[in-house]
Amino acid sequence: MKGARAALVLLALVIISALGVVYATYDSRALFGRLQHLRAERDALNVEWGRLELEEGTLGTHSRIERLARTRLGMHMPKPGDVVFVRP
Numbered sequence: 001m002k003g004a005r006a007a008l009v010l011l012a013l014v015i016i017s018a019l020g021v022v023y024a025t026y027d028s029r030a031l032f033g034r035l036q037h038l039r040a041e042r043d044a045l046n047v048e049w050g051r052l053e054l055e056e057g058t059l060g061t062h063s064r065i066e067r068l069a070r071t072r073l074g075m076h077m078p079k080p081g082d083v084v085f086v087r088p
Helices: 002-059 061-073
Strands: none
Touching: none
16 A cells, blocks of 8 residues: 555656646746847847937038038028137
8 A cells, every 4th residue: 555655646746747847848948939039129129229320420410410501591601701709
């Protein structure tokens, strides 16, 4: 009787252990899939960040700002005689 009881307890422990391994494997694979997804999202965001930095550099160039000031705002460079220096 004792041997059969010990065998049943060991069988139950082996089954519980096997289920634990299956669950750990499943959870590990799910987390790895999530990690891959997050890495791909990070890479896409890094590409977008680089594109936005280039766009920011382009939008802030002096020639572009001067062109917009001339065309949209009607501004122009003052003539040398129109400039007045004020001393403090």
